[in-house]
Amino acid sequence: MFGIYLKRELGRRKKAALVIALGLALGIALVITVNSVSAGMTQAQDKVLKSLYGLGTDMTVTKARTAPTSGSSGGPNFKFDAKSSSSSTQSSDRVQTQGGQALKSSLVTKVAGQKGVESAVGALSLNVTKVDGSFTQGKAKTSTSSSGSSNNSGQGQPGAGSSSSGGAPQVQGGGANFDVNSYSVVGVDVAHQGLGPLSTMKVTSGKTFTTAQTSAKVALVSKSYAKEKKYKVGSTFKISGTKFTVIGIATPDSSESDTDVFVPLKVAQTLGDAKNQVTTIYVKATDSKQISTVKKEITANISGTTVTTSADLASTVSGSLSTASSLATSVGKWLSIAVLAAAFLVAALLTSSAVSRRVREFGTLKALGWPSRNVTRQVVGESIVNGLIGGALGIALGVGAAYAVTAISPKLTAQLGSTGGGAGGGPGGGGPGQQASQNTLEIALSAPVSLTTIALAVGLAVAGGLIAGAMGGWRASRMRPADALRSVS
Template identity: 70%
Template sequence: MFLIYLRRELSRRKKAALVISMGLALGIALVITVTSVSSGMKQAQTQVLKSLYGIGTDMTVTKAAEAQSSSSARPKFNFDAKSDDSSTSQSSDRVMTAGGQTLASTKVADVAKQTGVSNAVGALSLNVMKVDGTFTQGKAKSTTSGGTGEGGQGGGQGGGQPGVQGGGASFDVNSYTVYGVDTANLTLGPLSSSKVTTGATFTSAQSNAKVAVVDSAYAKTKSLSVGKTVTIKSVKYTVIGISTATSGDSAANIYIPLKQAQTLASSANKVSTIYVKATDSQQISAVKSTIQKNISGTTVTTSADLAKTVSGSLSTATKLATSVGKWLSVAVLLAAFLVAALLTSSAVSRRVREFGTLKALGWKSGKVTRQVIGESFVNGLIGGALGIALGLGAAYVVTAISPTMTAELGSTTSSAGGPGGGGMGGGPGRQAASKAIEVALSAPVSLTTIALAAGLAIAGGLIAGGFGGWRASRMRPADALRSVA
């Protein structure tokens, strides 16, 4: 009887049911859209952070910044003078540790022993400034005067004056980044944000080998390929692999074994950055505090710290989606619930004769209430289905269009070698303290979001039905008689 009456009443009031369902559907669709876009923006931010950290890295440890004199960071180039050649070629490499700050390699083991740390790997970030060109030696000549000196014709004070004509110099300056990586642990650290697409990556046996992995963009610029060599500070390294950044941004131009990088920079047993993976991603703040407390003179930078330095359209849109978008969704959803409740109550008011008659026939108030709630429940299911369909459609459109967002990466410290750090090189492998990265936005919809949307739709229907059922339960048979008169 209940289901038969329910089906008949819904069929008889199709327009009213459709209006209530569409109101709930719009609210549900907005919730799904905002939630999916927010999820996509979080994924985009994670992608940007991985371009700095590398996959699997939760935080980095660097040496605390110290005051440095300007002269200590000023690059110097010394060339040998050669008088036997009229034109000589000169070349010199200046290898500097990014940020000028290093830690003892023993600190890597100290960090790995801390509570909450799953793994720790050291790396050395270098900036290489190469200057090469030619000197051209000038020729000495003297100029003569046409006058006559006191000592006789053509002599005396009217003689020639010495001078140099011709000569000069032409030099080219090339700056690039080199990263020394631990070949025994490549799953953590700077190279983990790239994928070797040509050739091979390092092996643990190549801990001190003269081999290199080159970033694809740099390899294209310098016409490098597997098997060719690159020269750094007069040392030739054989290219064994070409890597491509998986996040769309390169951490360094050239990767070499850590021991080789330490030799180039005259920094034996030194690292500039320690990459740390926590045992529990929910306890990163606690691990950070533990490291800073137990290992003095270090700066710990987490992904949360780095996220604060991300600006640009991605950051702005993320803030809007998580704050304005969230409250807008709540407001629209509440409005949809309120409209559904009012429409249901209005529909009940127009059914005075019907409910009064049913009560006169012996229907209890509870049964009348259940009837109204049942109708609203079905309306909620219909609204939920329509809302989920609209929300999935909107998310698909956003993913299909894939609007490009820009993330500006700033500095977290002035000179430390941590991610985004400033100073010469900007941070691990960075050539500047700020860099723009473009990320395509998607709008993934999870099963949790769909379940939440369905639950909200059902809740909206039940709330509207409960309010309308309460009004229907208060009607008396006498109200039906008055409406007939």
């Protein structure tokens, strides 16, 4: 009886039911869209941070920056010993640790032994500047005259063009033509590749390092650098006279890697004259919820270091990604809450208004013996059905909007600034040497819809129906059979 009456009454009031359902649908669709975009923002920020950190890396430990020593500018310098011969091409490599900041390798074991640390691994980030080219020696020439009259007097006479004519010697021609190529090299612990620079890289051609290659002159190169230099598996190149063989091409899991070449850690230490040194220690905590506690533990027990977590780096992300994320988090969520509240209120008012127009119907039902709870149940049942219809429409609209955002994939930029104190370097080598620089990444925005979001939408639809039904049912329960008789003309 309840179901039959419910179906008949909804059929009689299709327009009113549709208006209520559409109002709820718009509010629910906005909630789904905002939640999906916010989830996409979170994923985009994770991609940005993964370009600095390895997957599973919770924090990095680097040497605290120190002021330049007396008599030193602290800036980069380059010494180049030119050869006397101008006919031969000259080449020189400058290899140095990033920022000149390094830690003792023994600190890796010390960090790994701290409370709350599951594992730690060291890496050495190097900057290589290669200069190729040649000098051309100029030729000294003596001017034969200082005025037009002396030129005329010297024509055809012995000794013309000598220094006695008063002309000053001048150097003509000569100069230098050099190409400068700068690239990054990271030394990795080949025995622990699952944590650190290589953890965000996937070897798409060739193979990765083996544990036996700790001192081997082999290298992995990033896909972009291999394309630029036309390297393939088996290609060879030199760094400071040391010949390396490319054994694999590595592609980053997300964004783009700032590291061009990966070599075994011991080999990198030899190249950079940094024996038993690392620039970055990658740390994984035993409990991801205790990262801040582990950070305090390491900072307190190991002096002269800076510990940087993903939260620290997140605070340095700027650009359109940061702006859009702030809008989605603050304005978007408050807007969706306001629209949803308005939709609930409108549904409740429309339901209450519809009950007012059904005085004769409900009064007659009570006169026939219907108790108030049956009348209330009828109104609440109709409202819940309207809410579920609105929820279905809202889910369809929200998922459609989220799919449209994913299909368009608007591009957002993220600038990774300095954390101000030796921020941890990731695969891109974001170590101390890059404190003053900013890495700009371009991220495609998506809007994934999760099952949690769908469940939230269903819950909101039921809640909207219950709120509207509660108000309408309360009003219907207060009607008396005499109200129906008075409404008869």
